[in-house]
Amino acid sequence: MKTLSVLLMSLLLMASYQNISAQNNSHPLDPLTWQEYWTVLETLQEAGNLDAETRFSHINLVSPDKQDVWNWNGTDTIPRMVYATVHQGSDTYKAVVDAKNRTLASWEKLVGIQPTWLGEEFGKMSAKAKQHPDFIAAMKKRGYDDLTLIDIFFGPPGYFGTEEEVGRRIAHGHASDPRGFRNRWGRHIQGLTVVADMHTMEVLRVVDEGVVPASDTNIDFNFSSIPNIREVPGKIIIHQPNGSGFEIEGHEVEWQKWRFHVRPDHRVGMVMSTITYGDDNDQRRIMYEGFLSEIFVPYMDPAFDWYPRNFIDLGEYTAGGFTNPLLRGLDAPDYAYYMDGLFMHDNGQPKHVPNLIAIFERESGDPSWRHNSSAMGPESRVKRDLVVRAAAVVGNYDYILDWVFQQDGSIVVRAGATGIAEAKSTIQKDATEALSSNSRDDAYGRFVDPHIVAVNHDHYFSYRLDMDVDGSDNSLQIDRLTTKILPEDHPRRSVWVGESTVAKNERDGKLIKKIENPALWRVISNSRKNHVGYPTSYQLMPGVTALTKLSKDDYPRRRAGFINNHLWVTPRNKNEYFAAGEFPTLSEPGEGLPKWTSANRSIENQDIVLWYTMSMHHMVRAEDWPVMPVLWHSFELRPFDFFDRNPALDLPKSTH
Numbered sequence: 001m002k003t004l005s006v007l008l009m010s011l012l013l014m015a016s017y018q019n020i021s022a023q024n025n026s027h028p029l030d031p032l033t034w035q036e037y038w039t040v041l042e043t044l045q046e047a048g049n050l051d052a053e054t055r056f057s058h059i060n061l062v063s064p065d066k067q068d069v070w071n072w073n074g075t076d077t078i079p080r081m082v083y084a085t086v087h088q089g090s091d092t093y094k095a096v097v098d099a100k101n102r103t104l105a106s107w108e109k110l111v112g113i114q115p116t117w118l119g120e121e122f123g124k125m126s127a128k129a130k131q132h133p134d135f136i137a138a139m140k141k142r143g144y145d146d147l148t149l150i151d152i153f154f155g156p157p158g159y160f161g162t163e164e165e166v167g168r169r170i171a172h173g174h175a176s177d178p179r180g181f182r183n184r185w186g187r188h189i190q191g192l193t194v195v196a197d198m199h200t201m202e203v204l205r206v207v208d209e210g211v212v213p214a215s216d217t218n219i220d221f222n223f224s225s226i227p228n229i230r231e232v233p234g235k236i237i238i239h240q241p242n243g244s245g246f247e248i249e250g251h252e253v254e255w256q257k258w259r260f261h262v263r264p265d266h267r268v269g270m271v272m273s274t275i276t277y278g279d280d281n282d283q284r285r286i287m288y289e290g291f292l293s294e295i296f297v298p299y300m301d302p303a304f305d306w307y308p309r310n311f312i313d314l315g316e317y318t319a320g321g322f323t324n325p326l327l328r329g330l331d332a333p334d335y336a337y338y339m340d341g342l343f344m345h346d347n348g349q350p351k352h353v354p355n356l357i358a359i360f361e362r363e364s365g366d367p368s369w370r371h372n373s374s375a376m377g378p379e380s381r382v383k384r385d386l387v388v389r390a391a392a393v394v395g396n397y398d399y400i401l402d403w404v405f406q407q408d409g410s411i412v413v414r415a416g417a418t419g420i421a422e423a424k425s426t427i428q429k430d431a432t433e434a435l436s437s438n439s440r441d442d443a444y445g446r447f448v449d450p451h452i453v454a455v456n457h458d459h460y461f462s463y464r465l466d467m468d469v470d471g472s473d474n475s476l477q478i479d480r481l482t483t484k485i486l487p488e489d490h491p492r493r494s495v496w497v498g499e500s501t502v503a504k505n506e507r508d509g510k511l512i513k514k515i516e517n518p519a520l521w522r523v524i525s526n527s528r529k530n531h532v533g534y535p536t537s538y539q540l541m542p543g544v545t546a547l548t549k550l551s552k553d554d555y556p557r558r559r560a561g562f563i564n565n566h567l568w569v570t571p572r573n574k575n576e577y578f579a580a581g582e583f584p585t586l587s588e589p590g591e592g593l594p595k596w597t598s599a600n601r602s603i604e605n606q607d608i609v610l611w612y613t614m615s616m617h618h619m620v621r622a623e624d625w626p627v628m629p630v631l632w633h634s635f636e637l638r639p640f641d642f643f644d645r646n647p648a649l650d651l652p653k654s655t656h
Contacts, residue, residue, distance in 0.1 A: 028064045028078040029273050030251050031263045031341060036099045037350035040082050043097045047104045055087035056348040057116035057319040060266050062096060063574060066288055066472070066607075069274065081105065084348070085115050090169070090199040113583035114169055116267075117156055118346045119320045121171070121198055126152040129173055129194045134206035138192050139175075142211050151176050151184070154196060156316050157308030159586050160555045169198040170586060172308055177214050183420070183626060185396050186219045186452055190425045193305045207304050215425045215451040219626035240335060245361050246386060248337060253359065255386045257647070258405050259283060262388055264341030264356040267314055267578075268292050269323040270390040272403055275411070279643065285468045286538060287637070292401060292415070293464040293611065294579040294592075295394070296560040298550065299422065300456040301444040306424070310556035313394045315584035319346065323390045323401075325355040331400070332358035332389050358389045368407055368648045381651040383407065396420040400630060408648040414634040415461045420627055421454040421620045446620050454620035458548070460563045461633070462579035465610040466572060469642070470525035470536050472607040476503040476569050477537065478511070479520040504604045506597040509569025513542045521567060522640055526605050534641040541636045542566060545614045558589030568593050568611040569603050579611055 026033075040059055044050040062081035072078060080099040085092065092115045096105040129135050130147045139147060154171040164170065173194035178184040191209035196202065218225070246255035251263050257278035265271045268291045275287040298310035314322060321343030326332050339357040342350045362385050370380035386405040391398065398419035404412040426441035429450050434440040441447075445455040467474060479498045486492050498520075503509045511521060524537040545566060550557040557563065562579035570576060573596070578584070581591030593611060614633045623629065639647070 028069050029261050034350050039099050040097045041348050043102055043104050055118055055346045058085045114586040116319045117316055120346050125154050125196045132203045138208045149179055156585050158310045171196045171198050182220045185420045187214050212425050217449045221627045266321050266343050267318045277409055288468045289466040294462045296460040298458055298556045312580050312584040317394055323356050323392045326358050326391050333360050336360035360387055362387055382654045396422050409639040411637040414632050416630040416632045418628050418630040421624055423452050423454040426451050426453050448625035457618050460613055460615040462562050462613045467523045469523045469538050470528040473526045474523050474608050475604050476509055477522045477524045481518045505600045507600050509603050510565045511567040513566045530641045531644040536642045537640045539638050539640040543634045546617050561594035570609050571601050572607040572609050
């Protein structure tokens, strides 16, 4: 028995040593380990900067030196610096900890900002609100004498320059009556807002815009709530008897000619890094880092309990972690590889979250390329993709976020919106009744159920793309398609031609997709050309998108100024990561991209970053209710003169 104990102890020590060694030799972009979270907390405690009341909205990796990462050989030691956004009462600090040496590198008090909303803040004022006489009176008007089962959700309401907002951590509280329903999003108590100061923990006022009974329509959509479940005959089974076609070591992925690093991230969900493609014996660089930088969702109802709803999701609502576990076999295939991760509680302590990222191969039945001729006969090759997927829930909305790697060197980046459209109860029953009224309850949305109107709103997704096309010395080339009028004696009157210019500064890089004036946006290499003499490049090709309809002087647009253009281009700066700024919670206008680009820095022959925003206006239809079918928007990064020929020519003939 003693021998067995010694053997077990030896095995445990060996496993512990191997784990430490693996951590020491891990990729410099790997996410924080369990121990690194604790190192941050212990270091702050030893420095006298942590007590039982200390809270954290983020603890995350400080991006290491870019060239050190590219040149990392698997054994080099690169510093592991970690930043923490620390709440100490009404004060906010930014700490930087050297995780390898367990030292506090910096401790800075932040002035004039509000940090990301904490998980505990959403319900923190509920009890006080229920004791406030104005709230009690307003609820009595609505027939509620006992408030025990009433929920009140407090969140940041944006910023509108009022005296009440200046210097305060303002929250707006909205009540709902969830009794008897699983889906609470149709049970809001309309027209009632509690305005609170989260630092002083006081109710500032209660705004009552009038009584509107909560709809009693059942909008549950769980399996047992749906009658007559359809039959889906012809079961499809996908399996890979020889295993997957990709290899994963830690967070590094290799699939056919692609290599990249992927990690879960507390704030942005998922970060893709060091993306390269094998061209013969040359593993060529394409992108250093890419991720969803921000989401902006403004609602279009002028009522007091609606107009402040202009959510800057990733900056305001990610304290508990942006992404959520994927449901195996439902959100992604059973055969996918699922990657776990670590996020944190409000007190900074780490928590394990399973299935944050799914990686899987997919054949959709489409060809990669084909041609059929009498001279060569039929030629076609099966297309296979590699999908890297994460999913998030932000309040009522769910988002599915994909990076799809294709065999021809293209990357399709997709965002799918699903979940529940935010809605309000109404006095009028439906569109027929509203049509006969002088004041329509569906003026700012559409009826989706009796006495329920889903409010009009937008979705904006801003991606930060640190491109390294054959190296970091890049420029943005704009190929504008223009009409060329031909000579009078020519049978044709016109053709189009491409007129190319290179963007010299940030003003040149502010671009809007225009169908009537088409243009190609390409990141070109300044150090490499293809076999016919063109600079190698990657094109950012927009998909379906939209432009804001908000006026230029509207506070939501001014606070989320990145929505003014589809594309922004900046020189790489290690302090510029989030399109609406690092701290958009209750922020004043002008932060993020508008502020940075006001310097009009050079972007020619530089290490440049592309910021692409895709968007949609959502006028909710009946088919989006009570849960919305996934609506996809996407853009594509595609090689343009990057290769000498079609890189998918070497695909094998199908053996199906």
